[in-house]
Amino acid sequence: MKKFLLIFSLLVVSYVGFCQSRQLTGEVKSSFTNHSLPYVNIGISNKTVGTVSNEKGEFRLDLNEKVSPGDTVLFSCIGFKTEKYLVSDLSNQEKVIFLMPQSTVLDEVVLSAQKLKLKPKSIGRSSKGLGLMHSNFYSYYEKDVDDRLSKERGMKFKIRRACYLQDLNFNITSNDFKSLKFRVNIYKVENGLPTDLIINQNIIFEIKDTYLGWFKVDLQPYDIYIKDGIEEIAVTIQWLESVKTRANSKYFALSTASSLTHTAYFRDKAMDSWKDSGQNLSFYLNAMCE
Structure with a gap:
């Protein structure tokens, strides 16, 4: 019974903390160069929640009432692999998100x-x-x-x-x-x-x-x-x-x-x-x- 009450209390504290923090903040960087990545698309699918990182790679993602701690935040940028994080993993502290470069194979096109x-x-x-x-x-x-x-x-x-x-x-x-x-x-x-x-x-x-x-x-x-x-x-x-x-x-x-x-x-x-x-x-x- 004590173990159950402890787990329940932790869940309540976690949920209350999430409700109090309706904004996620952090910075996006390249895992290869450690340089900041500007204008990265950041959002939660189909929740009308999204933004882009600024010129310095910093972001502020405002959450609405549709978002739950188990929702997934996507970080997407041309030339890099898309990264996924749970809202609960990003809450209550500023995060540095690292994106891995992704090689793109394009068909060779010679124009004349x-x-x-x-x-x-x-x-x-x-x-x-x-x-x-x-x-x-x-x-x-x-x-x-x-x-x-x-x-x-x-x-x-x-x-x-x-x-x-x-x-x-x-x-x-x-x-x-x-x-x-x-x-x-x-x-x-x-x-x-x-x-x-x-x-x-x-x-x-x-x-x-x-x-x-x-x-x-x-x-x-x-x-x-x-x-x-x-x-x-x-x-x-x-x-x-x-x-x-x-x-x-x-x-x-x-x-x-x-x-x-x-x-x-x-x-x-x-x-x-x-x-x-x-x-x-x-x-x-x-x-x-x-």
Whole structure:
């Protein structure tokens, strides 16, 4: 009986401690170099709990009422093996998470514009439209801009032919930020939703000084070649970091329009489930295609 009471007491203390600590903090590093890893995706699947590590590899993961001590936190970064930790293992103390490098074997691709007879092609919506609708990176429920860390917005593109991606363009309709850092993610599409990444480099860009209008991300340095046979891809931009112009800065949005034939993708946290909607963002690729 005493043994049972001791075990019960320990469980109660552990649970109370978990309830009192609704935030996990720590740092992510490479196990090979011991260097900090910036902008690592961190989250719990399907619990709307996620974030990214900052430029120094530090993270703060806020937990909600859906999370239990037995849930698994995933740490994912391009070029590294995904690590898994129980919430209970990360609670009540700051942790250093080490990720192991992962070698990526890619098919060798030799491009010759003359041999392949590549032609320029624009894929997506290159019009602002009337500017009556906006796809927002904020919501009424978000209290602070850090609530948006790891959030993604993007589009499904039909490729159909082998293409070499040159740049990504999108139209910004509101922007309250001195600096914004995003990451371009490119995914396979299976059963109508994004799945695995098909790039092996972080594509990070910065938007400065409350910039409005069309913004271009140069993709040519990354040699992104979409092979023939991949008919659909999802391209998103993911919120990584921001500097406000004012204490109450909140707004950042892209122009969009309702559509019965196009699909926009979004998720509010890393590792969360993807959602789709019948929208057509002012969001397009320039490419050289067969």
